[in-house]
Amino acid sequence: MDKVEKSDSEWREQLSPEQYEILRNKGTEPAFSGKYCDEKAQGAYVCAGCGAELFSSETKFDSGTGWPSFWQPVHPESVAMHEDRGHGMVRKEVVCAICDSHLGHIFDDGPPPTGLRYCLNSASLGLKKK
DSSP states (O other), X not given: OOOOOOOHHHHHHHSOHHHHHHHTTOOOOOTTOSTTTXXXXXEEEEETTTOOEEEEGGGEXXXXXXXXXXXXOSSGGGEEEEEEOGGGSOEEEEEETTTOOEEEEEESXXXXXXXXXXXXXXXXXEEEEO
């Protein structure tokens, strides 16, 4: 997919207020509040901003953190990482590589085989069920 670039007003028109706050302003939904936290359906998780396929249900796991967690993206180039020094800590922010929407953060406390935990906001995602 080609890069998606939209004006602020276009994003506001497309996204719900909660999605706008998370995807465009790097917000976070409260733990255990997102619709995909306990989702068990098989399918592809896509970016709520542009529809790019990001994660497979096959890599989703219950991290106990209150947010949907995955151990790897569908393709390494599907997501990009940026340093996040907000909230008095240093973390790696995960964004959609196509539209630069904030998805969540990545941590190194996940399960094998990668040892990674992509901790994402449900509002940043859509699910295309199989």
